[in-house]
Amino acid sequence: MPASAVPGARTVAEIMSHPVITAAAMESIAETATRMREKHVGSVVVVDGEKPVGILTERDMIRIAAGGADTSADTVSDWMTPNPDSVASDEEVTDAFASLAEHGYRHIPVVDDGVLVGLVSMRDIMKIAQIQPAEKAAAEIPEGLEGVVVADTAIGDVRGREGFYHYRQYNAVDLAEKRTLEDVWHLLFEGSLPSVKQRDAFIETVKRLREIPADVKEILPSVAALGGPEAPPLDMLRTTYSMMGVDLDFRPWLDIPAEELRGQALQTCAVVPTLLTALYRLKHGLEVVDPHPDLPYAANYLYMMLGEVPKPDYARGVEQYLISTIDHGFNASTFTARVITSTGADLASAVVGAIGALSGPLHGGAPSRALDMLDAIGTADKAEPWLRDAVERGDRLMGFGHRVYKTDDPRSVMLRGVAERLGGPKVDLAKAIEKKAIEVLAELKPGRQLYTNVEFYAGIVMDTCGVPREMFTPTFASSRVIGWSSHILEQAADNRLIRPSAHYAGPPPPEPVPEPT
Numbered sequence: 319m320p321a322s323a324v325p326g327a328r329t330v331a332e333i334m335s336h337p338v339i340t341a342a343a344m345e346s347i348a349e350t351a352t353r354m355r356e357k358h359v360g361s362v363v364v365v366d367g368e369k370p371v372g373i374l375t376e377r378d379m380i381r382i383a384a385g386g387a388d389t390s391a392d393t394v395s396d397w398m399t400p401n402p403d404s405v406a407s408d409e410e411v412t413d414a415f416a417s418l419a420e421h422g423y424r425h426i427p428v429v430d431d432g433v434l435v436g437l438v439s440m441r442d443i444m445k446i447a448q449i450q451p452a453e454k455a456a457a458e459i460p461e462g463l464e465g466v467v468v469a470d471t472a473i474g475d476v477r478g479r480e481g482f483y484h485y486r487q488y489n490a491v492d493l494a495e496k497r498t499l500e501d502v503w504h505l506l507f508e509g510s511l512p513s514v515k516q517r518d519a520f521i522e523t524v525k526r527l528r529e530i531p532a533d534v535k536e537i538l539p540s541v542a543a544l545g546g547p548e549a550p551p552l553d554m555l556r557t558t559y560s561m562m563g564v565d566l567d568f569r570p571w572l573d574i575p576a577e578e579l580r581g582q583a584l585q586t587c588a589v590v591p592t593l594l595t596a597l598y599r600l601k602h603g604l605e606v607v608d609p610h611p612d613l614p615y616a617a618n619y620l621y622m623m624l625g626e627v628p629k630p631d632y633a634r635g636v637e638q639y640l641i642s643t644i645d646h647g648f649n650a651s652t653f654t655a656r657v658i659t660s661t662g663a664d665l666a667s668a669v670v671g672a673i674g675a676l677s678g679p680l681h682g683g684a685p686s687r688a689l690d691m692l693d694a695i696g697t698a699d700k701a702e703p704w705l706r707d708a709v710e711r712g713d714r715l716m717g718f719g720h721r722v723y724k725t726d727d728p729r730s731v732m733l734r735g736v737a738e739r740l741g742g743p744k745v746d747l748a749k750a751i752e753k754k755a756i757e758v759l760a761e762l763k764p765g766r767q768l769y770t771n772v773e774f775y776a777g778i779v780m781d782t783c784g785v786p787r788e789m790f791t792p793t794f795a796s797s798r799v800i801g802w803s804s805h806i807l808e809q810a811a812d813n814r815l816i817r818p819s820a821h822y823a824g825p826p827p828p829e830p831v832p833e834p835t
């Protein structure tokens with residue numbers, strides 16, 4: 319509907335980007351990819367003169383890379399989506415949103431009388447959605463807050479439809495392929511990757527912070543003795559880390575200098591792996607292994623857990639998993655940490671809340687369950703009937719589906735590669751089950767776009783590297799705490815209390831209060 323028909327409505331012209339970055343149909347993919355990178359855009363509109371004839375997006379680029387195409391020989395017309403849908407510049411923003419949402423597009427060209435005049439992205443529209451009046455927005459907020467933008471962040475983002483996520487300005491998978499965990503930790507905390515000198519200084523600082531404070535170390539055996547053999551190590555971490563917050567006098571961040579909060583955050587990230595592995599060993603009647611002075615983060619983590627210096631391949635496999643799970647947009651635990659931080663509370667409260675959110679099977683609790691599923695299926699020939707029965711019964715296949723990814727989860731693609739590189743007895747079975755599960759889900763849950771998520775191959779990688787199942791989710795926590803802490807620091811640096819509203823759906827008030835009967 320043209321916006322002129324609705325007083326006060328915002329038009330596409332007000333939010334679109336222009337001029338648009340374009341490409342010609344006969345240009346090579348390599349040239350176009352370079353332009354997209356240089357101009358920091360997620361898509362180019364393919365034009366013939368001023369007329370749009372196609373669109374090429376980052377998602378296509380991922381398909382191109384995955385398909386091993388020759389990017390200097392293949393042309394844009396080989397890969398573009400021809401005749402893209404478009405909107406007019408005088409249309410209402412909500413109509414443009416409907417077009418994007420209905421088809422799952424992230425970008426849509428703006429065309430007036432056959433001439434390309436701009437490009438509108440889902441992100442542009444979401445910015446507007448944030449400033450809708452509260453009452454109107456409340457009525458329209460989707461269940462589970464799906465797709466709702468609640469903050470600005472410079473830490474990273476997830477582009478679910480493109481199967482892409484990033485930390486700061488870097489592709490997170492590239493970071494996991496090329497950098498160490500300490501480098502990425504530095505990137506998240508400081509905003510830039512470290513130079514060699516900065517890296518050395520950072521490693522020295524965080525190594526010193528790995529030690530468990532003496533008073534907390536003393537109480538670990540009592541915590542490990544609670545709850546019996548099935549007590550989850552993550553619950554023990556929640557308890558002991560909370561005690562550490564008291565012991566180290568972590569006060570509300572509103573009352574302390576920013577530098578002190580940053581120091582607490584660094585110490586928290588450094589000590590969490592030590593706490594987790596100590597609790598795990600005590601629970602199994604083993605002696606605690608102190609941090610190794612010469613080992614970097616991931617190798618030290620395995621060393622403290624298993625009591626011996628790990629094979630470099632295994633340390634690297636676990637490190638890649640850890641890097642790939644440090645941050646992931648506004649997931650439930652990160653959001654929890656930011657909500658708690660927004661009240662001015664101390665850092666330990668925010669991290670304890672985040673640990674609680676992560677412990678749920680719908681968030682971080684799935685990798686061991688995915689491996690349990692593999693064991694239950696046993697052999698590839700049993701996969702189809704087993705998976706079919708499970709989905710028909712209404713069960714969820716652990717390690718499949720994601721709130722944001724509606725295509726391959728890039729973490730699962732990377733971890734599949736790590737699993738293949740490491741070898742191990744379960745890789746072939748996992749690949750066969752993955753293929754069948756995607757087929758069964760496509761047939762029995764059509765349109766839901768359910769693919770493998772990070773948890774599926776995470777379990778395989780960790781199992782191969784010797785991490786026991788009960789430590790899968792805790793291992794996730796030991797990397798995600800770096801993401802939580804970065805978000806806590808960002809929230810504290812520019813804070814406003816997060817306090818949304820709910821739509822009341824009970825019996826109409828006010829009813830007279832009855833006398834007791």
Ligand SMILES: CC(C)(COP(=O)(O)OP(=O)(O)OC[C@H]1O[C@@H](n2cnc3c(N)ncnc32)[C@H](O)[C@@H]1OP(=O)(O)O)[C@@H](O)C(=O)NCCC(=O)NCCS
Nearest residue numbers: 679680681684713714715716717718719720721766771773
């Ligand atoms: C991750 C997850 C919680 C995302 O959930 P969500 O975005 O809220 O999706 P919904 O719960 O709305 O599910 C949408 C539909 O897909 C189905 N679905 C989602 N994930 C499924 C799975 N793993 N197996 C079978 N069906 C699944 C739901 O049953 C639902 O079907 P319906 O429309 O017939 O009711 C969900 O996919 C899931 O439970 N996965 C399994 C647990 C897991 O792997 N967790 C780790 C996440 S990294």
